[in-house]
Amino acid sequence: MLNRLQTYLQQRTPEGIALAFSGGVDSALLLAVLSRLYKENPFPLVALTICSVLQDKEEMSFAEKMAQDYAVPHHFIKFNPLKIEAIKNNHTDRCYHCKKAIFTHFHEYARQHGLKYILDGTNADDLHVYRPGQKALRELSILSPLAELGFTKTQIRHLSEELNLPTAAKPSVPCLATRFAYHTELTENNLNQVAAGEKIIRRLFPELKDFRLRLHGNLARLEVSPKDIPIFAARANEITNALKDLGFGFITLDLNGFQSGSFDRNITQNSQNYYTNHYV
Numbered sequence: 001m002l003n004r005l006q007t008y009l010q011q012r013t014p015e016g017i018a019l020a021f022s023g024g025v026d027s028a029l030l031l032a033v034l035s036r037l038y039k040e041n042p043f044p045l046v047a048l049t050i051c052s053v054l055q056d057k058e059e060m061s062f063a064e065k066m067a068q069d070y071a072v073p074h075h076f077i078k079f080n081p082l083k084i085e086a087i088k089n090n091h092t093d094r095c096y097h098c099k100k101a102i103f104t105h106f107h108e109y110a111r112q113h114g115l116k117y118i119l120d121g122t123n124a125d126d127l128h129v130y131r132p133g134q135k136a137l138r139e140l141s142i143l144s145p146l147a148e149l150g151f152t153k154t155q156i157r158h159l160s161e162e163l164n165l166p167t168a169a170k171p172s173v174p175c176l177a178t179r180f181a182y183h184t185e186l187t188e189n190n191l192n193q194v195a196a197g198e199k200i201i202r203r204l205f206p207e208l209k210d211f212r213l214r215l216h217g218n219l220a221r222l223e224v225s226p227k228d229i230p231i232f233a234a235r236a237n238e239i240t241n242a243l244k245d246l247g248f249g250f251i252t253l254d255l256n257g258f259q260s261g262s263f264d265r266n267i268t269q270n271s272q273n274y275y276t277n278h279y280v
Helices: 004-008 026-038 057-069 094-112 124-128 133-137 153-164 188-204 226-234 236-244 262-266 269-279
Strands: 017-020 045-049 074-078 117-119 211-216 219-224 251-252
Touching: 004 017, 004 026, 017 026, 017 094, 026 045, 026 057, 045 057, 045 094, 057 074, 074 094, 094 117, 094 133, 188 211, 188 236, 219 226, 226 236, 226 251, 236 251
Parallel strands: 017 045, 017 117, 045 074, 219 251
Antiparallel strands: 211 219
C-alpha cells in the first residue's frame, strides 16, 4: 500500500507539488510520504494551509508545526469566506463554493511558483457521502491520490500508525461551518463562539475523541459518543456554566450521540437530487 502511494507521488515530483495541508489524518499521510521523497531527492514542494474564520486556530498551528517537523516548506494563504454569499448564508452547496475559492487561491500560488500538481487529502470514503466540494476539485484538476488509489479512512489510519504519525488516531476536525444548520447566516462572532465552546469541551474532557458543538440560535447542542453521555451528564453544571459564559443561552446534550455530518441528514430529497445531478 505504501509503495503504491510512493510510486504515485514520485512520478509527479519532478514537475513540482503543492499539497493542500490541513493537518488532518489524510493530508498528514501525504505530507509524511512527500517528506520522505523530498529528503531522498529534493524537488519543488510546498504544503499550503488556508487561514480563515472557518478553520480552528489550533488546527492551523498543528499544521504549521507538523510541516516544520517533517521539513516540508509551508505557507499560509489568507482567505475571507464570508465575502462569498453562498458561504456566508450556509447554502447546501456551501462546500462547493468554499473549495472552489480555496483551490483557486492554491492554483494561483502554484502557478506563480512553477508547481504543476495540486494534491488534496480526499479519500475513497469521501466519494460516497455528501461532498459538493468534489465538483470544485474536478473543475480545477486537483489530484486526490488517496481516493484514486482506493485508500479508505481505516486504511489511512492503519498506515499512519505504521509510520508513527502523530495523526494516526487524531479525530476529524471539519470546518466550523459544519456546526450550523444550512441556511444559517455565518458570522465571525458565531464561528468564534463555537470554536471557543469546543475548546472548553476539549479542556474539560482531554480524553474525548469525537464530539461536536452545534449551534441553533442561542442553543448549543453537544454531540458526544453514547458511552460518554453519562460522563457529560454528571458534570452538567460545570459544562453549562462554562458555555453560558461564552453567551450560549441554552445547553443541551443530544441523546442520539455523535453523528459526523449530522446536518447533512436533514437535507431535503430535492437537495440530494440536486447534489447527485450536479456534483457526482
